[in-house]
Amino acid sequence: MARWPIPDQQLRDMYAGGRGNNAAKRFSRLWGRAFGWGLFPKRWVRLEVPGRVSGRTMSCPLGMADVDGRWYLVSMLGECNWVANVRAAQGRAVLRRRTARPVLLLEVPVDQRAPILRRYVDKVPGGRPHIPLAPGTPVAEFAAIADQHPVFEVVDDRR
Numbered sequence: 048m049a050r051w052p053i054p055d056q057q058l059r060d061m062y063a064g065g066r067g068n069n070a071a072k073r074f075s076r077l078w079g080r081a082f083g084w085g086l087f088p089k090r091w092v093r094l095e096v097p098g099r100v101s102g103r104t105m106s107c108p109l110g111m112a113d114v115d116g117r118w119y120l121v122s123m124l125g126e127c128n129w130v131a132n133v134r135a136a137q138g139r140a141v142l143r144r145r146t147a148r149p150v151l152l153l154e155v156p157v158d159q160r161a162p163i164l165r166r167y168v169d170k171v172p173g174g175r176p177h178i179p180l181a182p183g184t185p186v187a188e189f190a191a192i193a194d195q196h197p198v199f200e201v202v203d204d205r206r
Contacts, residue, residue, distance in 0.1 A: 090170060093143040094120065099135035106143075110171030111201065112163050118201040120152060121167040123174035130197045139204060152199035160193035161186045 090113070095106045107129050112119045122130050133140055138152040155163065168175055168189075169182045178196065180188055 089144060091144075094129060094133075094140055095143060095147070096129060096132045096136050096140040099132050105129070105132060110167070110174060112167035112170060112198075114163050114166050119155065119163045119167070120199045120201060121164060121171070121174065122197045123167075123171075123177040125195050126197065133199060138199070142201065149204040151202045151204040153202055155198040155200055157194045158190075160196065160198045161189035163198050164189040164193060164196055 090111050092109055092111060093106050094109050095104050097103070098105045105128070109120055109129075112121055133152050134154070138154070140150055140152055142148045142150050164178065164180075165184065165186050168178050168180060168184070175182070179192065
């Protein structure tokens with residue numbers, strides 16, 4: 048399991064109130080570029096989705112969870128901007144890793160999220176401080192918090 052270089056409390060503080068502070072925005076831009084260029088393994092992507100109000104493309108770096116050969120995006124902050132934008136776009140978005148890949152993001156029902164959340168906590172170190180369960184926690188405990196963290200299955204969208 049990878050160790051994250053920033054202390055957990057500092058990461059939580061960067062997203063107080065569910066929105067990133069200036070430091071979080073700087074890191075987001077940096078990681079978004081690096082993930083978009085494909086400098087990290089395929090788990091790391093840049094999500095691009097139209098803003099629900101402005102219509103302008105917004106982007107954010109995300110780590111994905113893989114379960115049974117399928118890939119999922121998890122919202123570490125719960126209900127947040129990118130989640131609302133994905134819903135407004137009816138799941139249509141782009142994942143970027145070297146090239147743009149149109150995808151359809153299908154929201155996973157709450158009762159199916161627990162194993163995905165567990166895998167996310169095991170594999171995405173930057174998301175761990177925001178989900179109150181440790182890596183290796185039994186799946187049953189993730190079921191209790193599944194309604195707090197939207198999860199979307201990533202499906203290729205050949206428009």
